[in-house]
Amino acid sequence: MTKPMPDIDKSATPEPFFALSKLENAPASTLDGTSGINRATLTPWITASNDSEAIKAWLRNFDAESHTYRAYEKEALRLLLWAVLEQKKPLSSLVTDDFEDYFKFLANPPTHWVSTARVERESPEWAPLRAPLKPSSIKQAKVILNAMMIWLVNARYLAGNPLAIVRQKRSSQIKRPSRYLPMTTWEFFWDWLETWPEMTDRQQRDKLRIQMLFSLLYVTAARLSDVAQATMGDLRQDDDGYWWWHVVGKGDKEGEIPITPELLGWIKRYRILNGLSPLPSPGEKIALFFRSNGPSEERLSDSVIYRTVTKTMRKAAAEADIREQFDISARLRDASTHWMRHTALTHQAQAGMNIVTIKANARHNSIATTSKYLHDEEKLRHKENRDQVHIRKSHGD
Structure with missing residues (x-):
């Protein structure tokens, strides 16, 4: 059975990795995307009041028992956790520079982001990464996250896709x-x-x-x-x-x-x-x-x-x-x-x-x-x- 993706909610997250209580007593609404700066002003076409709910709406496009779902959920969860824990902002407030930083982060993550053992998500030993990501894996993360961001824009949850600029900048530098x-x-x-x-x-x-x-x-x-x-x-x-x-x-x-x-x-x-x-x-x-x-x-x-x-x-x-x-x-x-x-x-x-x-x-x-x-x-x-x-x-x- 596929594990549900946890909400970014300080009161419900298990220790130690989801220890959002360490974030200087920031109100949950400043982290969950309720008031993200990239939120669309139009009425969304999905039932989602925060970033976790919006991502879950996107994931419902895929069979919850499929390999595709698990791969896409993994990339979305990593980004969501990084935004809140490392950047101290919700996913819906990320700008292009944040995405640039995120992909550099995946190539050289701190040790507490890496779990060398395969453990369940509920375990205190769990971490989002098993090792620093290789360039091919980072490229794949970009593809998946860009697809997610485009969908969230089309669903009128986000106003725009800051990741699109990252892709354009990189495409001129990488030899196809x-x-x-x-x-x-x-x-x-x-x-x-x-x-x-x-x-x-x-x-x-x-x-x-x-x-x-x-x-x-x-x-x-x-x-x-x-x-x-x-x-x-x-x-x-x-x-x-x-x-x-x-x-x-x-x-x-x-x-x-x-x-x-x-x-x-x-x-x-x-x-x-x-x-x-x-x-x-x-x-x-x-x-x-x-x-x-x-x-x-x-x-x-x-x-x-x-x-x-x-x-x-x-x-x-x-x-x-x-x-x-x-x-x-x-x-x-x-x-x-x-x-x-x-x-x-x-x-x-x-x-x-x-x-x-x-x-x-x-x-x-x-x-x-x-x-x-x-x-x-x-x-x-x-x-x-x-x-x-x-x-x-x-x-x-």
Whole structure:
């Protein structure tokens, strides 16, 4: 059973960590957010008179028994406690400088904020942190807390989001990673996807629908517009038995993308489960990727497919958070349909596929464009020099 998040109420908090009675006899209303300086002047759209109640309202958006809930509650509670105990102000009075201080604090907390043992929250030995947070964990805290603050603003509980400025300032200083999923992240995502429930017919259809979509994106390196425009009739078999996807891409440029046997297997299962024949017929007008309620000639918009991909990636990121695989969760949380294209082409290069083949798969006009996906090119060059170039050929030292 999930432990309820404690209210910031001096009369009810257990010793020693929640010992708010030490705070110079400050009235509870000055600490609980009843009169926070960032409170909205409009009538809130949630029933919340103080910061604890507002955070609980936000958390009610999530299943109380889920990993996501526990991860989000943990970050909210840490911030709430830090605001009251360290800054001596309610969460709803925090300004941008406070958030700057908070993230520095997480990287180097005082000893009384750290508990080396895993103990229950009610224990006198409990503390909000198990260790100073790594940069990836702090980045994740920013993401979660920013989402909470945006929600509280939209709920008209807060007047504004001071954390937004922190994110903007930092984004110009931090070099963004290459926009693709490393193989370990992709394998984590696919393994997580395979754990989706399939007890009912609807669950089976939903799961297979998402698996087919990500298989399609990964195997073909397709653009979002390619998927949105495609029909089942665009999949064609040549005289030698090979299957191809005929696309009309950027600048009305036509192309043929190979459909591997593995991908064709996913398409067959997708069709059969939705009452279609295993293989498409020439000229078939049914959308290649259709809505969850069944086959239709209606082609989904770019935005619908984009949201489907990003929403699924965010769910996987939440699971990675729970497993404390924050590098993976950070990638998944930023990922999009175009990331899938970069991921497909990068993995093809890393697997040793000929760059001319990758160029054809990507439908690039120039090899120079394709070469940017050779992320391991310099490492390979260094390894080959290490292994092959020796001053003394007899013993390579």
